[in-house]
């Protein structure tokens with residue numbers, strides 16, 4: 001599509017590196033002032049290779065930011081009651097400020113009950129029903145890492161989101177729903193589209209901001225995007241192209257030259273997710289050690 005715009009590529013890797021650097025500085029200050037270090041506990045159940053890769057990167061980045069990392073690997077056959085006992089121990093451990101249970105869990109475990117067994121103030125994934133409710137009602141909450149990262153990338157480019165029309169594609173509890181809440185809190189007019197939505201292309205064409213978390217490679221075409229819109233692609237899809245396995249997003253990136261700015265895949269939203277996990281661990285540390293603010297501050 002011809003236009004005066006040349007979309008800026010939003011480099012999530014560079015932004016995330018800057019964020020991790022600021023977090024590491026703050027961790028060093030906390031350590032110097034209090035002798036304490038924020039700590040993150042990561043629980044992995046089973047031996048799914050993709051989950052193991054994610055968990056290893058989370059632990060590596062935690063240590064790189066100067067935080068303490070506690071790792072728990074449980075067999076795929078673990079009993080629900082044993083997992084609950086571990087979470088109770090971590091809830092009561094003062095060295096542990098954040099707790100993350102890597103998902104998905106094996107089918108015999110009750111994922112909802114597991115998430116809700118985490119102390120909401122240590123729930124650095126922001127998945128606990130209390131954190132979802134706090135976000136919904138505008139109270140300070142731990143916010144799911146991926147939508148938090150998307151919002152940071154948008155706010156880095158746009159001074160004030162007030163009055164902008166945003167379309168979020170995807171209605172998951174992890175991305176779509178919290179993303180819509182965050183954009184609403186920024187005074188955007190938000191539409192949530194999903195697999196059953198009719199005329200999704202027309203909806204997108206009216207949007208100033210499009211956030212896509214559909215898990216469908218190349219779903220969003222360039223002709224769906226308004227000239228000068230901001231496009232955030234949360235998709236991470238493995239596809240076979242020209243005999244090679246590649247990671248692609250939910251947006252046809254090459255067709256979106258007329259956007260104002262767009263995140264690539266890989267190298268866009270992905271690196272922000274782990275950086276925001278560290279940010280949430282720091283936030284959890286503050287709330288456990290200092291007075292807690294009443295509302296979220298996403299600046």
Ligand code: GUN
Pocket residue numbers: 100101102103104125145
């Ligand atoms: N599995 C895939 N993404 C996530 C995430 O953000 N948090 C957790 N706990 N598990 C995941």
